[in-house]
Amino acid sequence: MRALTWHGKHDVRVDTVDDPEILNPRDAIIKITSTAICGSDLHLYDGYIPTMKAGDILGHEFMGEVVETGPGSTLVKGQRVVVPFTIACGSCYHCGKHQYSACDNGNPADNQDIGMELYGQPMSGLFGYSHLTGGYAGGQAEYVRVPFSDVGPIVVPEGLDDDEVLFLSDILPTGWQAAENADIEPGDIVAVWGCGPVGLFAVQSAFLMGAARVIAIDHFPRRLELARRFGAETINFEESKTYEALMEMTGGIGPDAVIDAVGLEAHGFFVDNVVDQIKASLMLGTDRIHSIRQAIVACRKGGRVSMPAVYGGIVDKFPLGAFMEKGLTLKTGQTSVQHYMPGLLNAIVEGKIDTTFLISHRMSLEDAPKGYRMFHDNQNEVTKVVLKPGFTETAVAAE
Amino acid sequence: MATVNDDAPPTTSKSREMRDAALQTFTETRRDTLLGRTVTINRPRAELYAYWRDFARLPTFMDNVERVDVLSPTRSHWVVKAPGGRTVEWDALVTEEKEGEMIAWASTEDADVPNSGRIEFRDAGDRGTIVTATIVYDPPAGVVGRLIAKMFQREPAIQARRDLRRFKQLMETGEVATSSRTRAQMHEEAA
Ligand SMILES: NC(=O)c1ccc[n+]([C@@H]2O[C@H](COP(=O)([O-])OP(=O)(O)OC[C@H]3O[C@@H](n4cnc5c(N)ncnc54)[C@H](O)[C@@H]3O)[C@@H](O)[C@H]2O)c1
Ligand SMILES: [Zn+2]
Ligand SMILES: [Zn+2]
Numbered sequence: 101m102r103a104l105t106w107h108g109k110h111d112v113r114v115d116t117v118d119d120p121e122i123l124n125p126r127d128a129i130i131k132i133t134s135t136a137i138c139g140s141d142l143h144l145y146d147g148y149i150p151t152m153k154a155g156d157i158l159g160h161e162f163m164g165e166v167v168e169t170g171p172g173s174t175l176v177k178g179q180r181v182v183v184p185f186t187i188a189c190g191s192c193y194h195c196g197k198h199q200y201s202a203c204d205n206g207n208p209a210d211n212q213d214i215g216m217e218l219y220g221q222p223m224s225g226l227f228g229y230s231h232l233t234g235g236y237a238g239g240q241a242e243y244v245r246v247p248f249s250d251v252g253p254i255v256v257p258e259g260l261d262d263d264e265v266l267f268l269s270d271i272l273p274t275g276w277q278a279a280e281n282a283d284i285e286p287g288d289i290v291a292v293w294g295c296g297p298v299g300l301f302a303v304q305s306a307f308l309m310g311a312a313r314v315i316a317i318d319h320f321p322r323r324l325e326l327a328r329r330f331g332a333e334t335i336n337f338e339e340s341k342t343y344e345a346l347m348e349m350t351g352g353i354g355p356d357a358v359i360d361a362v363g364l365e366a367h368g369f370f371v372d373n374v375v376d377q378i379k380a381s382l383m384l385g386t387d388r389i390h391s392i393r394q395a396i397v398a399c400r401k402g403g404r405v406s407m408p409a410v411y412g413g414i415v416d417k418f419p420l421g422a423f424m425e426k427g428l429t430l431k432t433g434q435t436s437v438q439h440y441m442p443g444l445l446n447a448i449v450e451g452k453i454d455t456t457f458l459i460s461h462r463m464s465l466e467d468a469p470k471g472y473r474m475f476h477d478n479q480n481e482v483t484k485v486v487l488k489p490g491f492t493e494t495a496v497a498a499e
Numbered sequence: 500m501a502t503v504n505d506d507a508p509p510t511t512s513k514s515r516e517m518r519d520a521a522l523q524t525f526t527e528t529r530r531d532t533l534l535g536r537t538v539t540i541n542r543p544r545a546e547l548y549a550y551w552r553d554f555a556r557l558p559t560f561m562d563n564v565e566r567v568d569v570l571s572p573t574r575s576h577w578v579v580k581a582p583g584g585r586t587v588e589w590d591a592l593v594t595e596e597k598e599g600e601m602i603a604w605a606s607t608e609d610a611d612v613p614n615s616g617r618i619e620f621r622d623a624g625d626r627g628t629i630v631t632a633t634i635v636y637d638p639p640a641g642v643v644g645r646l647i648a649k650m651f652q653r654e655p656a657i658q659a660r661r662d663l664r665r666f667k668q669l670m671e672t673g674e675v676a677t678s679s680r681t682r683a684q685m686h687e688e689a690a
Contacts, residue, residue: 209664
């Protein structure tokens with residue numbers, strides 16, 4: 101089959117590799133019909149995530165048709181399914197508590213040592229996201245092997261397009277969990293850093309959860325425009341001072357809840373950010389954390405901090421004092437996708453959540469390397485790239 | 500074993516004396532290294548005990564054990580993978596056993612890899628069962644030692660941790676997780 105493989109920083113290729121096979125009873129093989137490139141994939145593309153190996157197949161946002169099932173799978177050949185990016189067994193203690201992204205068993209035993217060393221406990225398994233999280237082949241390919249297929253994949257009802265439901269695999273539940281982690285109370289003002297897919301779904305979710313106002317922050321005009329479409333007020337951090345603007349826009353109080361949907365590659369020439377970049381290039385520190393730093397400082401006293409953004413290592417200059425003195429609460433984590441999928445599928449069917457607005461480009465799998473480059477170089481116009489292995493034309497822009 | 504203000508298990512003690520004292524409680528033979536590993540498994544205690552007590556099934560989750568022949572209720576023969584496709588073998592005896600709670604074993608006198616230990620099962624309420632493996636072994640020395648070091652490939656502590664995780668996966672999910680894509684890849688990784 102053809103698959104998008106990682107070979108190093110800014111080097112991804114479409115290679116011919118062996119087809120996946122059923123290896124465990126609960127496995128299924130899915131023929132991919134749509135798969136997206138995620139902001140998290142850019143972290144791999146930029147070489148920020150350790151434990152990648154040349155030849156690893158990327159992609160954790162995908163859906164398709166069931167073509168083969170193991171004896172323990174509950175799926176049926178021909179079904180259309182969306183697959184969660186988190187690999188969860190459904191039967192461990194954490195899965196029992198619906199903390200699917202903390203599943204004990206999705207990550208193979210030998211891979212759990214690295215997480216144990218780095219984080220104290222092993223990470224769960226994820227598709228196409230380094231060997232820290234299992235080393236599973238991802239879905240930017242023609243076929244993928246899906247373990248625990250009786251627990252993860254959700255069957256798509258008739259009449260829904262791929263484009264409407266694909267984002268159930270990650271970014272829609274992630275935006276939703278981000279808003280949920282902000283413990284929004286009716287009347288709250290919520291500030292969201294980053295108007296990428298995660299930030300934009302967090303904006304929509306925050307309103308659905310009762311926020312009175314949402315203030316979205318970014319520097320890409322097109323992305324800010326999308327946030328405005330959903331009723332958010334916006335701050336362009338290249339034109340305005342974010343902290344000062346937030347204080348003025350919230351009557352001098354600060355936002356009740358802040359959401360960091362940027363992550364470890366924060367853009368912009370802020371003094372602390374530049375120091376982080378120098379340190380990163382000297383291998384002194386790995387994560388640049390401007391956005392979370394600013395979110396904590398801007399948040400009102402007793403407020404809540406939600407951090408869907410991904411961080412991998414150890415950071416310094418984390419405003420621990422502000423965090424303590426203001427009595428803030430922080431919630432974060434990889435998304436427990438399985439927990440949110442059914443409810444969010446309903447929200448899509450009922451038209452409460454808009455998903456297709458996000459897709460700016462659809463292209464064939466063969467064009468995936470180009471898709472990565474475009475997404476990386478032009479985030480203003482490229483909001484989401486969806487790869488279609490069945491597609492023959494190249495690089496069709498939406499609308 | 501711990502002092503009045505320290506409830507930590509002796510296997511985690513910083514003190515050599517503490518660990519030695521714990522070693523004495525184990526076997527008549529003098530051995531040097533003690534390690535303990537604990538995992539919580541979301542299944543009933545009796546079920547886990549029964550699976551483990553059938554030693555012939557241990558290779559399903561113990562990666563470097565090729566085969567265990569059960570010779571009698573207390574005696575078993577172990578065939579363990581060594582480099583170059585070879586194997587190392589020894590007999591082990593069950594030295595103590597409490598139905599549903601604990602199994603202790605020791606290799607026989609002539610074993611190339613003298614080892615002993617016990618596996619304990621304790622109820623953990625909603626969380627299932629706490630399984631603790633305590634293993635005592637001689638650190639490798641000499642020619643045989645080097646062979647053993649290679650045989651374990653990794654530190655025995657890591658091997659034990661991985662075996663327990665695989666046991667947990669098998670008991671909780673009915674399968675041992677693999678991220679391989681093809682059968683060929685999976686066999687390559689198991690070799
Ligand atoms: N927790 C999870 O399970 C999960 C799942 C998916 C994605 N993520 C993470 O969420 C984050 C966002 O994902 P995405 O797909 O939306 O990424 P993205 O790269 O498309 O979007 C990030 C946005 O942040 C903006 N930005 C950069 N610096 C900023 C700053 N200083 N202030 C405000 N905005 C700034 C960028 O311009 C960009 O629009 C990433 O870190 C990603 O890895 C987490
Ligand atoms: Zn993603
Ligand atoms: Zn689980």
